[in-house]
Amino acid sequence: MRILVFGRVGQLGSALAELLPSHHEVTFLDQPEVNLSQPESVPDLITEHAPALVINAAAYTAVDKAESEPALAQLINADAPAAMAKSCRIRDIPLIHYSTDYVFGGSASAPYTEHAPAAPASVYGRTKLEGEQAVAGETDRHIIFRTAWLYSHIGRNFLKTMLRVASEGKPLRVVDDQIGSPTFAWDLGMASVAAVDALEKGREDVYGIFHATNSGVTSWYGFAQRIFEVAGIEKVDLSAILTESYPTPAPRPAYSVLDCDRLHQILQVKMPDWQDALSRCVARL
Ligand SMILES: NC(=O)c1ccc[n+]([C@@H]2O[C@H](COP(=O)([O-])OP(=O)(O)OC[C@H]3O[C@@H](n4cnc5c(N)ncnc54)[C@H](OP(=O)(O)O)[C@@H]3O)[C@@H](O)[C@H]2O)c1
Structure with missing residues (x-):
């Protein structure tokens, strides 16, 4: 399949570059070939490359900076994906796009399903939801x-x-009252490859939103502890703090756990445990 991917140099783009099977004809577009803050340039690029599938691995991901650059975040996270989707509809080809737990408010106490109401608290979350x-x-x-x-x-x-x-x-002071699932970009890349396989087979039941994180939950502090264990670093001055002691321009969801059951049911992807994923990632450092 001829695949056009926006964003090669980011975390996910790098994973896709390694993981997309070699029988596909894949073109990656990065800056300066494409600047997604100019969404009007997107249709011509898609026409020029004539793909059978578009994947958008690019995004404005600077969560705090977005608070002071809302217009730029809106262009890259909402308007550019909208332009991609419109071009894909006109060409009758699928689009794979990525979003975030930040679309949720973070006040839940059980994992968010794909149908849970969104309530973004930050510019980043709001622009990703609009996307x-x-x-x-x-x-x-x-x-x-x-x-x-x-x-x-x-x-x-x-x-x-x-x-x-x-x-x-x-010294490291890391918040212990925000709960989520650390996710290795390579595992998200594998889930993406499963979606590409399904689309290549012509499956029509694979559209819509999928939650895709590594399984298991921890806090940022728990994640940090495990990072140092896995990396074999013993001498580290690490302590747990509360969110209120670490104010940031953009508020973070307190609870970000996503229910990935649909991914398992429809795409047969069971995301690996986050601690296993961390070990695989650290081994590649
Ligand atoms: N990182 C996270 O913790 C996280 C969490 C939840 C969801 N997500 C979502 O997961 C997806 C992948 O994230 P990631 O962590 O792989 O992102 P990343 O590492 O920050 O990479 C972002 C990509 O977007 C490109 N990009 C940014 N501005 C651009 C512009 N104006 N024109 C063209 N390309 C531009 C970057 O290229 P340049 O470097 O050349 O600018 C880079 O390839 C995104 O949709 C993100 O919102 C990320």
Whole structure:
């Protein structure tokens, strides 16, 4: 299948570059070939590459910075995916897109299903939700993976930050009252490959939203503890704090656990446990 992927250099894009089976003819577009803050450039790119499937691995992911750049976040996270979806509808091809646990308010106490009401508390979450709604409004032939706490051995993320700060011998104060599921970008990449396989087989029952995180839950503090255990770093000044002691421009959901049952039922993907995923990721550092 001829596949056009927006975003090669990010965490997910890097995973897709490695994991998409070699029989596909895959083209990745990054800046400067494409600037998603100019969504009007998207249709011509899709026409030029004439793909049978579009995957959007690009996004504005700077959660705190988005609070002061809402217009830019809106263009990249909502308007550009809307333009992709419209082009895909016109060409009658599917679109795979990605979203976030930040579309939820975080006040739940049981895992969010795909149908749970959204209530984003940040600009990032709001623009990602608008992206989801725009994609779904433009084309039925969409798959949206909502993921959370994404990390990898590539790119900038919590894992890399913890290891860097620890190597500098600085103390680490990490919030212990935000609960979620750390997710290795490679496992999200594998779920994406399952979706591509299903689309290639012509399955029509695989559209819609899927929650896709590694299984199991922890806090950011629990994640940090496990990172140092797995990386074999014993001398680290790590302590747990409450969210109120670490104010950020964008509020974070207190509870971000996503119910991934639909992914298992429809795409037969059982996401691995987060601790197993972390070990595989650290082994690649
Ligand atoms: N990271 C997380 O914790 C997390 C959590 C939940 C959901 N998600 C979602 O998962 C998906 C993948 O996230 P990720 O962590 O892989 O993202 P990432 O590592 O931050 O990568 C973002 C990608 O978007 C591209 N991009 C940003 N601005 C662009 C622009 N104006 N024009 C063209 N490309 C642009 C980047 O390219 P450049 O580097 O060239 O700008 C990069 O390829 C996104 O939809 C994200 O919202 C992420």
